[in-house]
Amino acid sequence: MNDKTAAPLIWGLGIGPGDPDLITLKAHKILARVDVVAYPAPTGSDSLVRAIAAPHIPADAEEIVISTPMVTERFPAQDVYDKAAAEISACAEAGKTVAVLCEGDPFFFGSFMYLFARLSERWNVGVVPGISSLNAGAAELRLPLASRDEVVSIIPATLDEDIIAQKLATADTAVIIKIGRHLDKVKRVLEDAGLAGKARYIERATMENQRIENLSELTGKTAPYFSLIILRKNGDI
Amino acid sequence: MNDKTAAPLIWGLGIGPGDPDLITLKAHKILARVDVVAYPAPTGSDSLVRAIAAPHIPADAEEIVISTPMVTERFPAQDVYDKAAAEISACAEAGKTVAVLCEGDPFFFGSFMYLFARLSERWNVGVVPGISSLNAGAAELRLPLASRDEVVSIIPATLDEDIIAQKLATADTAVIIKIGRHLDKVKRVLEDAGLAGKARYIERATMENQRIENLSELTGKTAPYFSLIILRKNGDI
Numbered sequence: 001m002n003d004k005t006a007a008p009l010i011w012g013l014g015i016g017p018g019d020p021d022l023i024t025l026k027a028h029k030i031l032a033r034v035d036v037v038a039y040p041a042p043t044g045s046d047s048l049v050r051a052i053a054a055p056h057i058p059a060d061a062e063e064i065v066i067s068t069p070m071v072t073e074r075f076p077a078q079d080v081y082d083k084a085a086a087e088i089s090a091c092a093e094a095g096k097t098v099a100v101l102c103e104g105d106p107f108f109f110g111s112f113m114y115l116f117a118r119l120s121e122r123w124n125v126g127v128v129p130g131i132s133s134l135n136a137g138a139a140e141l142r143l144p145l146a147s148r149d150e151v152v153s154i155i156p157a158t159l160d161e162d163i164i165a166q167k168l169a170t171a172d173t174a175v176i177i178k179i180g181r182h183l184d185k186v187k188r189v190l191e192d193a194g195l196a197g198k199a200r201y202i203e204r205a206t207m208e209n210q211r212i213e214n215l216s217e218l219t220g221k222t223a224p225y226f227s228l229i230i231l232r233k234n235g236d237i
Numbered sequence: 238m239n240d241k242t243a244a245p246l247i248w249g250l251g252i253g254p255g256d257p258d259l260i261t262l263k264a265h266k267i268l269a270r271v272d273v274v275a276y277p278a279p280t281g282s283d284s285l286v287r288a289i290a291a292p293h294i295p296a297d298a299e300e301i302v303i304s305t306p307m308v309t310e311r312f313p314a315q316d317v318y319d320k321a322a323a324e325i326s327a328c329a330e331a332g333k334t335v336a337v338l339c340e341g342d343p344f345f346f347g348s349f350m351y352l353f354a355r356l357s358e359r360w361n362v363g364v365v366p367g368i369s370s371l372n373a374g375a376a377e378l379r380l381p382l383a384s385r386d387e388v389v390s391i392i393p394a395t396l397d398e399d400i401i402a403q404k405l406a407t408a409d410t411a412v413i414i415k416i417g418r419h420l421d422k423v424k425r426v427l428e429d430a431g432l433a434g435k436a437r438y439i440e441r442a443t444m445e446n447q448r449i450e451n452l453s454e455l456t457g458k459t460a461p462y463f464s465l466i467i468l469r470k471n472g473d474i
Contacts (some may be wrong), residue, residue, distance in 0.1 A: 001390045005344050014368075016261070017366075019263065020262075020263070021261060021262040021263035021266065022261050022263055022365075022366065023261065023262055024253070024258060024259050024260065024261055024262075024368060025257075025258040025259070025260055025261075025262065025265060026256065026258035026259055029258065029261060065324070097424070103378075105368075105375075106376065107372070107375040107376060107380070107381040107382050108372060108375070108382050108383065109382075109383055109384060109385075109404070110384075113381035113384055116379075116381070120379065125332065127376040127379065128259075128376065129254075129259065129368045129372035129373045129375070129376040130368070130372070131251075131261060131342075131366045131367070131368060132372060135251070135342045135344070135345060135366035135367070135369060136366045138342075138344040138345070138366070139343065139365065139366040140362040142353075142364065143344070144344040144347075144350035144353070145345050146345065146346055146391070147346060147347075147350055148346075148393070149393040149395045149396050149415075150393070150394075151390060151391065151392055151393070151396070151404055152390065152391040153388060153389070153390045153391075154388065154389040154390075155388055155389070156385070156386040156388070158385075158386045159386050159388070166407075167247075167407070170403075170404070170407060171390070178386075190470060202353055
């Protein structure tokens with residue numbers, strides 16, 4: 001049952017950035033026939049990724065909610081993933097197939113990697129890539145990310161101000177992610193570098209409440225977690 | 238007919254990295270009902286992206302081949318895109334819908350952006366993001382790209398050796414793309430930086446002839462254009 005060459009019983013499925021139609025055919029086909037779906041949800045709140053995938057989840061699928069306390073952005077509670085991995089493993093032991101729903105792409109800043117680390121030694125875990133907010137954001141902003149020999153850097157806004165400034169300085173295209181409560185800091189770094197005018201902001205790309213705004217019009221202190229700024233220095237293609 | 242608020246007549250569709258099932262439902266639905274498909278092909282050769290999308294192209298679709306001379310990696314022949322944009326525009330004028338097929342993601346190092354630049358002032362051009370080789374490569378290598386506050390840099394191998402070395406030094410995860418005839422140079426940079434042992438190589442991710450290899454076993458002077466190296470410095474998650 002845990003033969004690592006057999007077809008996967010456990011899958012990490014990229015569900016995409018928000019529009020339910022931005023799931024791949026491959027993930028869609030797998031999801032249509034799984035026995036169990038597992039997904040993260042902030043403790044006491046609904047799961048965003050479950051909502052995105054809702055049209056594709058079989059009506060009779062069992063559900064495992066990975067209840068994630070929102071303590072800090074930086075240090076996921078490892079016991080949460082221990083418990084979830086044990087539940088998922090138990091399903092696979094019983095011969096059930098399990099899809100772990102992942103916002104965007106499973107291996108691009110997603111919490112799935114914590115489950116993968118716990119499950120992949122024992123099980124053949126399938127990973128289906130997904131559309132990340134990076135690609136969806138660029139499409140919605142109508143802004144090509146890069147061409148030719150341009151360097152793209154993806155920079156978490158959680159980093160210190162001077163580190164962000166330094167990373168911005170050396171990239172042709174910078175994508176600043178995880179803005180959240182770091183909005184003020186990010187705006188300051190961009191302004192100090194004389195780059196604020198070129199920065200494009202999008203939140204909740206391809207979701208129903210998507211919003212595109214000029215940086216200067218973002219007056220609040222925080223932005224949603226699912227927001228990003230794309231800065232392409234070389235305006236022409 | 239060229240009302241920019243109307244539904245798009247012209248689409249850039251991300252077709253994904255190689256596996257025909259790694260197209261999104263959205264792109265699949267659009268492709269199923271277009272009148273015309275347009276795609277690049279090296280002069281005198283078959284089109285890779287057309288082959289990937291083949292199962293999804295309507296049997297009666299007209300086809301526009303964007304014949305691209307393989308002169309150099311760096312400077313696409315702009316007259317090729319002028320001609321293609323004129324052909325696509327003529328189709329839209331006639332009320333036909335046109336899908337431009339894009340390997341991976343349309344706005345991530347793709348030639349679609351040259352068409353977009355020519356067409357988007359006049360037409361409402363829809364852009365559907367696609368799975369890039371970056372995400373597909375990570376999934377196939379079973380290697381998470383980044384977590385927490387790690388910085389990811391995407392570095393074209395076409396850059397000079399010292400620039401690549403410098404970009405490698407400042408990223409937590411480096412993805413080296415467009416390896417092609419730059420394989421020797423890339424290997425040298427990685428070895429000089431003491432990072433070769435951590436570098437993972439994949440070519441033609443999710444295509445039938447996908448290949449994963451240790452760097453040291455790549456003995457040829459060149460690699461396919463569709464190859465990449467992922468280097469994640471921080472081994473643990």
